[in-house]
Amino acid sequence: MKQTLIISLILSSISFVQAQDIFTDMPRVQVHQDSAIVRLLQDKIEGVERHETEAQGFRVQVFSSNNQLRAKADAFDMETRLSKLHLDQPVYVLYNPPFWKVRVGDLRTQEDAIVVRDELIKLLPDIVGDIYVVKDKITVIE
Numbered sequence: 001m002k003q004t005l006i007i008s009l010i011l012s013s014i015s016f017v018q019a020q021d022i023f024t025d026m027p028r029v030q031v032h033q034d035s036a037i038v039r040l041l042q043d044k045i046e047g048v049e050r051h052e053t054e055a056q057g058f059r060v061q062v063f064s065s066n067n068q069l070r071a072k073a074d075a076f077d078m079e080t081r082l083s084k085l086h087l088d089q090p091v092y093v094l095y096n097p098p099f100w101k102v103r104v105g106d107l108r109t110q111e112d113a114i115v116v117r118d119e120l121i122k123l124l125p126d127i128v129g130d131i132y133v134v135k136d137k138i139t140v141i142e
Contacts, residue, residue: 050141050142052139052140052141052142054138055108055138056135056137056138057107057109057135057137057138058107058108058112059106059113059133059136060104060105060107060116060131060132061103061130061134062104062120062124062130063075063078063102063127064102064130066099066100068098074100075093075100075101075102076093078093079093079102082102082104087104089104089105089116104116106138106139107138110133114133117131117132
């Protein structure tokens with residue numbers, strides 16, 4: 001009798017667990033990663049070695065300030081804001097005394113930079129007057 005009761009309790013608890021969707025109450029996790037990470041991992045798996053070099057190119061400047069009290073903090077705030085947009089371009093915070101600047105991308109042509117600029121204007125309409133293409137040394141991965 002005890003064995004029958006224990007077995008029926010076990011079977012009913014197993015069927016209860018099977019009937020529940022155990023994933024409905026779990027929080028969802030969404031992973032965002034830079035496309036460069038995927039490329040680096042793929043290169044490692046395939047045994048490909050790439051080298052970084054500098055070349056003349058273009059970036060899109062989204063912030064520049066020489067305000068001694070706020071410029072540094074504002075530049076890093078802008079970097080954080082851009083990182084939340086999950087762009088496929090690298091973001092650079094630069095200090096070129098007395099200016100703090102935030103620039104986006106490693107773009108070989110001005111046309112490519114204009115495309116990125118236009119995308120940033122759509123994503124950040126509140127700073128549209130501060131977004132423009134600049135010539136800069138860029139990082140090229142070969």
